[in-house]
Amino acid sequence: MKNVLFVGAGSMAEAIMAGIVEKGAVDPSSVFVMNKSDEARLSGLEERYGIVPVRKEDPEVGRAELVVFATKPKDVRQAMNDVAGRLHLEAAILSVMAGIPIRTFEEGLGSRPVARSMPNTSATIGLAATGVAMNDAVCDRVRGDILSLLGAVGIVKEVAEDDLHLVTALSGSGPAYVYYFTEALEEAAKTAGFDGADARELIIQTLEGAAAMMRQTRMEPSVLRENVTSPGGTTAAGLRALDDAGFHRAVASCIRAAENRSRELAEGK
Numbered sequence: 712m713k714n715v716l717f718v719g720a721g722s723m724a725e726a727i728m729a730g731i732v733e734k735g736a737v738d739p740s741s742v743f744v745m746n747k748s749d750e751a752r753l754s755g756l757e758e759r760y761g762i763v764p765v766r767k768e769d770p771e772v773g774r775a776e777l778v779v780f781a782t783k784p785k786d787v788r789q790a791m792n793d794v795a796g797r798l799h800l801e802a803a804i805l806s807v808m809a810g811i812p813i814r815t816f817e818e819g820l821g822s823r824p825v826a827r828s829m830p831n832t833s834a835t836i837g838l839a840a841t842g843v844a845m846n847d848a849v850c851d852r853v854r855g856d857i858l859s860l861l862g863a864v865g866i867v868k869e870v871a872e873d874d875l876h877l878v879t880a881l882s883g884s885g886p887a888y889v890y891y892f893t894e895a896l897e898e899a900a901k902t903a904g905f906d907g908a909d910a911r912e913l914i915i916q917t918l919e920g921a922a923a924m925m926r927q928t929r930m931e932p933s934v935l936r937e938n939v940t941s942p943g944g945t946t947a948a949g950l951r952a953l954d955d956a957g958f959h960r961a962v963a964s965c966i967r968a969a970e971n972r973s974r975e976l977a978e979g980k
């Protein structure tokens with residue numbers, strides 16, 4: 712892929728940019744980035760990754776083969792208006808925005824290849840979990856380009872467009888749940904008077920180890936859990952306390968709330 716334009720230069724754009732530049736998937740001199748007004752932010756990205764800051768009136772906008780939309784959902788219409796009419800006729804669109812349907816881009820930017828994806832910020836270190844859906848205008852070559860760009864920053868699953876709401880709730884927002892769980896564990900350790908730095912190391916290694924066990928052994932999480940849980944032991948006591956506090960119910964309502972919010976964003980709410 713030659714020229715990629717990012718419209719939006721926030722956390723998600725940076726995570727993908729960092730990943731593709733680090734992996735050598737795209738030459739940084741072919742990565743153009745624009746935002747709304749924060750010039751210092753663009754200079755910082757230029758310094759860190761060697762990418763090229765651009766403004767909407769710059770000729771690079773018309774040279775992009777792939778245009779990645781990474782603004783907040785509420786800014787999508789303004790962002791499309793800013794570049795509509797300047798994009799190359801054959802430029803393909805890749806959105807990373809929660810909730811915004813493929814149809815919105817077809818309506819705003821004319822009939823062209825559009826992919827709607829939901830990555831997560833672990834793209835920064837090549838460990839994103841991404842779902843993607845594409846419209847019928849995406850040919851094999853563009854599909855290959857999009858999958859290889861997203862694949863450069865982690866794993867990619869092609870899903871039905873409607874399932875992206877659930878993917879958003881599960882893996883798009885997912886890192887935040889893990890960080891929140893970590894914060895809760897650290898807080899509990901602190902309350903018990905245990906050293907903060909040691910607690911953090913032990914927690915991070917525990918999360919990494921448990922994730923690697925699931926991936927490498929391919930055993931069911933429930934079986935791995937049972938292997939930890941000695942009858943009458945500490946784990947059983949801890950899990951019982953989680954159940955008593957409504958753990959499953961809390962997780963189910965977390966996913967439902969996030970999925971519903973994604974559906975609301977689709978309606979411009």
Ligand SMILES: NC(=O)C1=CN([C@@H]2O[C@H](COP(=O)(O)OP(=O)(O)OC[C@H]3O[C@@H](n4cnc5c(N)ncnc54)[C@H](OP(=O)(O)O)[C@@H]3O)[C@@H](O)[C@H]2O)C=CC1
Pocket residue numbers: 718719720721722723724745746747748749750752781782783784786789790791793807808809810829830831832883884
């Ligand atoms: N953060 C995450 O974990 C994830 C986010 N996403 C999705 O990614 C998208 C971006 O999120 P995030 O990176 O967190 O948001 P940020 O607020 O960090 O970044 C938003 C960016 O959009 C820019 N922007 C706003 N309006 C325009 C415009 N008209 N033209 C060009 N750029 C514009 C802003 O520029 P300026 O600063 O100058 O105002 C800013 O660079 C969202 O739609 C979100 O749903 C998807 C997966 C995970």
Ligand SMILES: O=C(O)[C@@H]1CCC=N1
Pocket residue numbers: 809879883884
């Ligand atoms: O919170 C959000 O809306 C975005 C989408 C997924 C992660 N962050």
